[in-house]
Amino acid sequence: MTELIRAKEPFKFCTRLHLSELTGLRASTLGQLLALIKEVPASCIYHHTHRFLQQHQYLSPEPPNDFAYWVTDTLGEDELGERLVSIDTMQYSTIRDLREKISSTIENYLKDSPLAKLKFARSGEEFHFIKSVNFILPTNYVAYDSLEFAEVLKKITIDSIYFHIFEARLRLEKPTNDFSCWIENSLGDKELADKISGFDPYTRTLEDLRKTLVQIIEKRISG
């Protein structure tokens, strides 16, 4: 077992809870969807590209976004759906860039397949734009070393893991996360920090992510 380093400042676990705010904006066609994607608040783009992670933990870990789902399922545009679902969210550390990628994907598709513009969603199956309102609050869980850190990871909510991994990337606008930052800066373990920031969290369910994080840290502790 490697000797544990005790940090001066503990890692303070926060949790992130969200409410879905309805905008009343809806799209029936690809053209309307595109126009609204360009103008809705960033919190809308965030909601429709990250909602699945928290709501469908038991589904396959692919990152299905709401746009891809609607385009495929409602409009029957499978090819565009595939292009949207395969957007590598990890590459984009800002919602601005992600929004740009989604809208250019739709725009390019419409250039290639102009007939797709004519498709309408039937009444009741329109795309409804929703935005996330986030509430961030500190929990009572803290960790001073990697052993405590792994123990807390086992019991905190997936909302907390979500906040420190996914939301952190967008908040920091860097391809890293809160866990890696603390492990590198407070425990001085750059190797472990890099390992955690190096894998793609979007390709796992949140429970899988929790297990993987715990395994990586415990393996590191046991040397």
Place this chain on the structure above:
Amino acid sequence: MVRIEEYIPWVGQAVIDDLRLLGERLKGKVIQHINSTPVGGGVAEILNRMVPLLRELGVDTKWGVIKGGEQFFEVTKKFHNALHGRAEEITQRDFEIFMETSQENIENVNTDADIIFIHDPQPIALIKKKATNKWLWRCHIDVSDPNEKVWGFLMDFIVRYDSAVFSAPAFSRRLPIRQFLISPSIDPLSDKNKELPQEMIDSVLRKYNIKKDKPIVMQISRFDSLKDPVGVIEAYLQVKKYINCQLVLAGGTAEDDPEGFKVLEEVREKAKNDPDSHILLLSQNDLEVNALQRASDVIVQKSLKEGFGLTVAEALWKSKPVVASNVGGIPLQIKHKYSGLLCHSIEGASFAIKQLLSSPAYAKKLGENGREHIKNNFLITRHLRDYMLLFLSLYHPEDSVYL
């Protein structure tokens, strides 16, 4: 009374810790729920469970009920149907009756709390009493295609609230106030949803003279034309041509629903020639509902309109395969062919029921997926969290709130 700790086996300690953290942020605020009936129907059922739990979490919560006579509830039932898009003749006199009773309630109902939480259209006019406190309007019904006359009448009240809450995205429209999406929930510890011993399930079947000699197709819902019980019988009769099964249509009527008995008569008439159709008028008996759901092979919810459709969540929680209409909040609960089957017609319902009865392994898988989905998204703990966040949102207009 159920304690909040009792949910830990279902959702984990940390979820309960989060609820307590939110409760602390609401210390000192008094919240008052107001609706139109203390029993019957989904709203009363949810409030009965939530109010004590909110109190235990430190949120000072009260619950009041408005008063209204027969005429008032006949009018509000007409409003209800019209908001669901059904053709109803609404007269000027109806609006007057609504306002007369509302005025009496305005004079008699105390609205001093910090947050007044009004449920559904019946008490909506109480907003006229709004002072400097915060007011929320919770719409539990499907208003995706409302009668514009009634909606326009209600809109004069809605815009005076601080925020509105809907159960499905399709119910929202451009409003000058904030509007939130909050789904209702089920309580895994309630009599309606807790685990039951097989002997109890069998005894309920015996009580209603239901034999287990053929598969049971069931719809449990209030006897209300919007739940389309007659359509369920037609779908079942189509299935029965190929598969020897039996139908159970069970439900009660709500205090604020004067139409229930008329619908029940229609249903009895429709089913009278089929000896395998069981039409059960249940008094408020959640254990029996639970037992009947658990005894079913396929559960149907063939609503024409649906605010949310809690019976779907109840069925999925029991890992039952479900056939349900693609309306209101139902598609939030069922992903077609993954956690149940969605339908748009009597023929579609009949086809789906046949599929499930003929393929038990497929039916089982849908039921299992459905239970997971309900566990992750539609249990009362998620609902408590959303309500507390909603209360906090009244004091925080920003998109990211650091508490």
